Amino acid sequence: MKVAVYYGVNDVRIEERSKPRLRADEILIRVKACGICTSDFRSVKIRKSSYIIPPRILGHEIAGEIVEIGSDVKGFEEGMRVVIAPGVGCGECAYCLTGRDNLCRNRLVIGANLDGGFAEYVKLPSTYLRGVIPFPKNLTFEEAALTEPLSCCLHGILRANVRIGDTVVILGAGPIGLLHLQLAKAMGAKKVIVSEAVKRRIELARRFGAEVINFKEVDPVQAVKDLTNGEKADKVIVAVGDIQAISQGLNMVKDAGTLVIFGGVPPGSQISLDPNLIHYSEINVTGSIDSTIAEFKKALELISNRIIDVKPLISHIISLDNIMMGFELMERKESIKVIVKP
Template sequence: VVLGHEAVGTIYKIGQKVKGYSLGDRIFVSHHVPCNVCEYCKSGYHTACDTLHKTNYYPGGFAQYIRIPKMNIKYGIHKLPAELSFEEGTFIEPLACAIRGQRIADVQKEDTVLIIGCGVSGILHTQLAKNKGTKRIIVTDINLYRLKIAKKFGADFTLDAKENIPEKLEEINEGKPANKVIVCTGATEAALTALKCVDKGGTILFFAVPDPTIKLPVPINQFWRNEITIKTSYGAAPNDLTKALKILSQKKLKVKDMITHRFSLSETAKGFKVMANAGKSLKVIIEPNQK
């Protein structure tokens, strides 16, 4: 099995029945695409579509060439404008996911947003919230390097996850928890922290979730009484991808600065190790045609 998604590249060959594209076109290809006709798609829940969970391209993105199936050609290809580099194009999908997540959580200018976990997703959420003019953005993580760069990308405050986050949060947020909490890591402790850091009438968005075997002790009576909402967000819909492409083309976010490592195809395993170890890394990309 060849893995890899968030793929961008140049069209090398075109099937006889494929229309609308030319050799040499620079494109982004979504690996999962919805059918756009089922009840879920029509209701706006594209990422719940059964087709989306079955579609893919072959092989995965860690290859010099991939074959794009009919469904992905129909719904998953986006041409890259001249002003958008291939490296910036690798952010289309993750940014689209963040756009969808913040729409679901209804992030507004007047919000105080706590972002738990500042890997690629957390930093994209930080930049996106900053771009909206969100009142206060607070980021927490166990990685001090990532906390440092979170400030560079728009976080107003950063908190070491080893500290008492609920207590520290209230110290910097006028004595209150956050009214929007976005969980961007699957660590169990992150999920538990989120449950303790949301204000009355607030919303927790699980953008990432713990292992399926983990059970979270949700204080349901307290949440019910205080009208706290838990929402989830998975993947991105076609419209989210279009919005992401527009935002990136307009250079509204500093995504190229998020790339810390670049590896050739033969160094893919090394890239995985760097990513798994975290350390002083953020966005790691594979360049299949580089030696």
């Protein structure tokens, strides 16, 4: 089978490997679509991640078809169309037992500590099968592959505690910002303001009903104040990995509001923060990482029930051979979501 193996920054090699052989407790999935996540992009184009040890097959936004089932595995059928949850917790630690399995320290994460979806086939062990979720025929594999990023955004919007009638600011309108935008609307936000500078992203954000601030043309903090009659936003989601955006976001939240740091920033980054901002304004500052399996299942339902429209986000579909082209498109910010079809 053909695979794309990550060896380090700017070093991804297309290789031929033998098709995985199954043990009795494993299943084999033919990958039909695998999205490129910003975290994959970062590993390939910017810096080696501390938790991915090369050589490793990346790719964790997987939709595929079950092609082989070990003799001990129950509950699956050959030909089933499935999506794969981003990570599966140990099921035993305090986080797993309290429904916060995204924080489990012993998680198996596909494309990180298990080989991922930039390959023709993915083999999954019995301990991972809780994360294999069938999806209905009304979804294409490409659409289904967006379940993973949507599940992370669902986690983010729930961390923000968005409520009906809220004003929500989203910094960044890449796939993650655009999914947060749709979720905020679906949850009844009165107004969603998006800060972005790339034309194609601005157009999409407007199409999904946002008021857009071009942060290269205006001071985004002042613009948020102007758009809210000086009130500022109930909830702010920083959907880019950028220190400056976090600082801006802190000044866009109203008293008792919440800021969610969704995007990772370079290790060792620091922000300066006036503690009085939190003291006098009772602002909540929190983060969001990955999603739980329950949220993953819910994200799939949101897509299959057409509450969230992922299709307009898919800007490029490429072959495994052209995977480097996908990373380059992302580098030039020409893409929204790139899907690899191995």
